Amino acid sequence: MANEATAVTGKGRQWPSERKTYADRLTGLEVTQLTDYKAHSHHLYFTESGWYDNERRLLFVSDRGNSANLYSMDVENGEITQLTDYEKCDALDACLLPDGSAAFVKRGSRLIRLDLSTLEERLLYEAPAGYHLGNASATADNRHVLTCVQEDLSHRIRLDLGNGYVGHRELMEAAPHSMIVRIDADGGEAEKVYEANAFITHIKASTTEPWLMTFCHEGPWHLVDHRIWGLDLRTGDAWRIRERLEAGEKVGHEFFYPDGVTIGYHGFRADGTNFFGSIRYDNTGMEETEFGFDTWHGYADGLGQAVVDGKGAVKSLSVWRKRDGKYEGPRTLCELRCSFHSQKVHAHPRFDATGKRLLFTSDKNGYANLYLIDIPERFEELPPFQP
Numbered sequence: 426m427a428n429e430a431t432a433v434t435g436k437g438r439q440w441p442s443e444r445k446t447y448a449d450r451l452t453g454l455e456v457t458q459l460t461d462y463k464a465h466s467h468h469l470y471f472t473e474s475g476w477y478d479n480e481r482r483l484l485f486v487s488d489r490g491n492s493a494n495l496y497s498m499d500v501e502n503g504e505i506t507q508l509t510d511y512e513k514c515d516a517l518d519a520c521l522l523p524d525g526s527a528a529f530v531k532r533g534s535r536l537i538r539l540d541l542s543t544l545e546e547r548l549l550y551e552a553p554a555g556y557h558l559g560n561a562s563a564t565a566d567n568r569h570v571l572t573c574v575q576e577d578l579s580h581r582i583r584l585d586l587g588n589g590y591v592g593h594r595e596l597m598e599a600a601p602h603s604m605i606v607r608i609d610a611d612g613g614e615a616e617k618v619y620e621a622n623a624f625i626t627h628i629k630a631s632t633t634e635p636w637l638m639t640f641c642h643e644g645p646w647h648l649v650d651h652r653i654w655g656l657d658l659r660t661g662d663a664w665r666i667r668e669r670l671e672a673g674e675k676v677g678h679e680f681f682y683p684d685g686v687t688i689g690y691h692g693f694r695a696d697g698t699n700f701f702g703s704i705r706y707d708n709t710g711m712e713e714t715e716f717g718f719d720t721w722h723g724y725a726d727g728l729g730q731a732v733v734d735g736k737g738a739v740k741s742l743s744v745w746r747k748r749d750g751k752y753e754g755p756r757t758l759c760e761l762r763c764s765f766h767s768q769k770v771h772a773h774p775r776f777d778a779t780g781k782r783l784l785f786t787s788d789k790n791g792y793a794n795l796y797l798i799d800i801p802e803r804f805e806e807l808p809p810f811q812p
Contacts, residue, residue, distance in 0.1 A: 523632075647673050759798055784797050
C-alpha cells in the first residue's frame with residue numbers, strides 16, 4: 426500500500442496500483458480489491474455508470490488527503506490518476522457524459538464540468554441562494570445535464586442525510602420548494618423544467634431517450650405520497666410510475682435498464698417481504714420477484730441478471746439469473762460484510778455493461794474500498810443462498 430509514498434496530492438498526480446486479489450471465503454471465487462488506502466473510497470452512486478474509455482477506466486471518489494476528490498483508475502493495471510484537487514471537501518458526487526469526454530462534479534452548491542482529457546474545470550451551474558444542489562445525470566444525446574435543487578430548510582430542521590438520514594422524514598413533511606433544471610452540457614445555459622413543493626431527489630436521465638427522465642419524492646418510502654415519477658422533458662408533464670399496490674408497501678432505488686425505457690427498482694411488501702422488479706416508463710410490463718431476506722439495494726443489468734446486497738444477518742451479495750422468462754436463485758456470489766453506516770460505505774453493487782463483472786463497495790476492513798468480481802458463466806457454479 427502506497428500511503429506514505431503518495432502523501433503529496435494534486436490534480437493529474439499518478440498513484441500506483443493498490444489492487445490485490447483474494448479467494449472469497451464463501452464461494453472461492455477470486456475477488457479483486459481495487460483500492461487500499463486508510464480513507465474511504467467508493468464508486469459513483471449505483472444509478473450512474475463510472476465506466477468510460479470502453480470500460481478500461483473507472484471513476485471513483487476517495488477521501489485520501491483528508492478531502493474528497495475524484496479519481497480515475499486504469500482497471501487493467503490498477504494505476505490511479507487524481508482528477509481534482511479540492512481541499513477540505515467532505516463529499517463529492519459525479520456523473521459522466523455518455524460519450525465519456527467529461528464528468529460533471531457536484532461540490533456543494535456548484536456543478537463543475539471536468540474535461541477528462543485535459544482536466545480543465547469550468548463552473549457550469551450554481552444552485553440559487555437558499556437552495557441545496559441535488560445529484561446530476563446527463564442525457565443520452567450528450568447535450569444536457571439534469572439536476573435538481575431543493576429549498577434549504579436547515580435553519581429549522583436538523584439535517585445530516587448522508588450519515589443516518591437525520592431529518593429525512595422531517596424534510597419530506599416540510600415539503601420544500603424543489604425544481605428540476607436542464608443545463609446545456611457545454612455552455613451552461615439553464616432552464617427550469619419542473620417544480621413542486623416536495624422533497625425531490627434521485628434525478629436520472631434515460632440511457633437512450635433524451636426526452637425522458639425519472640425523479641423521486643424523497644422520504645421514508647412507506648410515507649411519501651409517491652416515490653417514482655417520470656418526466657417528459659419536451660412537455661414538462663410528470664406522472665407516477667409503479668403505483669403502490671397495498672398500504673405500507675415500500676418501493677424505491679429506481680434506475681434505468683440499458684434499453685432506456687425499462688425502470689428497475691426494489692422494495693418491501695407490507696408484511697416485510699423483499700422484492701426486486703422492473704416496469705416500463707408507461708407503467709406496462711411489470712415483473713417482480715420476491716425473496717425472504719433484507720437488502721439495501723437491488724440492481725439488474727437488463728441482460729437477465731439481478732443482484733441485491735444483504736444487510737442485517739446477511740453479509741453477502743446474492744444474484745439471480747433469468748431462464749425461460751423467470752429469475753432463478755438466489756445464489757451467493759461473495760461475502761460483502763458492509764456496514765451501510767453512511768452513504769460513503771453503502772455497497773451499491775452494479776454490473777458492468779456486459780454483465781460479466783460486478784463492482785461494489787465494502788468497508789469490511791474498516792475503510793470503504795472498491796471491489797470487483799467476475800460473474801461465472803455457469804450460474805450453477807455458485808452455491809445456493811443460505812440465510
